[in-house]
Amino acid sequence: MGEQIGHAGANVMATTGILVGNLHTNEEFGQADALFGRVWGFEPDSRPITAGLMRALTHAGNYVSGAFDGDRMVGASVAFFGQDSTLHSQNTGVEAGHPGVGFELKRHQRLWALERGISRITWTYDPLVRRNAHFNLAKLGARPAEYLPDFYGALADAVNHGDESDRVLATWPLTDPQVEAAVRRAPHLPEVPEDAVLGLAADGDRPVVGRTDGRVVLVAVPEDIARLRAEDAGAAKAWRHAVRDVLGGLMAEGATVTGFHRRTCYVVERN
Incomplete structure (x- = not known):
């Protein structure tokens, strides 16, 4: 771990001893590059973010951080400035077996942005991955x-x-009360009225399209899309298109996603 880690803006996770801080050296960027390779399993020459690119991004004033367990990097995050006081978080990766590191990386990223007058962070994620939602x-x-x-x-x-590669663009308004509560470890749990309708449900590993005419619509996602990709590509593709049609269709009509209910489904409210 480079000597610059742990300077201004760093957080120490007291329960695990993980240290989070900004990266500065080529050695650190190389560790982050290797970590992303372990997390995503990129094919040769297919890495979207390299050590050299991280070096260039930080030199231009952008954000690259790492999370260290002793000398070993177990998480990393890369973000760059966008329009209208926005920071866009492009990659955040955490090794398996290190719960809580992703949360601490995002908290560190939020504080770094606030120190620079940034009011919002955005990123994309796969809407089919329950744990990410x-x-x-x-x-x-x-x-x-x-x-x-x-x-x-x-x-x-x-x-x-x-x-x-369908994605949802997430926006994180950094000083919103909902966000401030969440970073204090009070998760956002949406209200689900009794008259909510099931727009998309699961029948085993297959999606079942239901009603979308209610004021509040629940849109389920598969229990484990990674397993389906490996074991039943047809089911994985069916989920991809069903979520695109139902969730994507509702959002295109102006509906608002108010949260993720019981780790299983999106809560969508018509405006």
């Missing part, structure tokens, strides 16, 4: 702003290979 919407208090079909095109990594 729960993390982003419940644990962080972020809000889905846009559904982006096949946003990145074909991706050459072990996680996404063979699937279309």
Whole structure:
């Protein structure tokens, strides 16, 4: 770990001893590059973010951080400045077996942005991944702003290979009370009225399209899309298109996603 880690803006996770701080040296960027490779399993020459690019981004004033367990990097995050006082978080990766590191990386990123007058952070995530939806919407208090079909095109990594790269653009208003509560570890739990309708449900590993004419619509996602990609590509594709049609369709009509309910489904409210 480089000597610059742990300077201004760093957080220490007292329960695990993980240290989070900004990266500065080529050695650190190389560790982050290797970590992203371990997390996503990129094919040779297919890495979207390299050590050299991280070096250039930080030199231009952008954000690159790492989370260290002793001398070993176990998480990293890369973000760059966007329009209208926005920081866009492009990659955040955490090694398996290190719960809580992703949350601390986002908290560090938020403080770094606030120190520079940034009021909002955005990022994209796969709407089919339950744990990511729960993390982003419940644990962080972020809000889905846009559904982006096949946003990145074909991706050459072990996680996404063979699937279309639909993404949801999440927005994180850093001083919003919902976000401030979330970073104090009070998760955002949406209210679900009794008259909510099931727009998309699960029948085993297959999606079942229901009603979308209610004021509040619940949109389920599969229990484990990574397993489906590996074991039943047809079911994975069916979920991709069903969520695109139902969730993406509702958002395109102006409906608001108010949260993620019981780690299983989006709560969508018609305006």
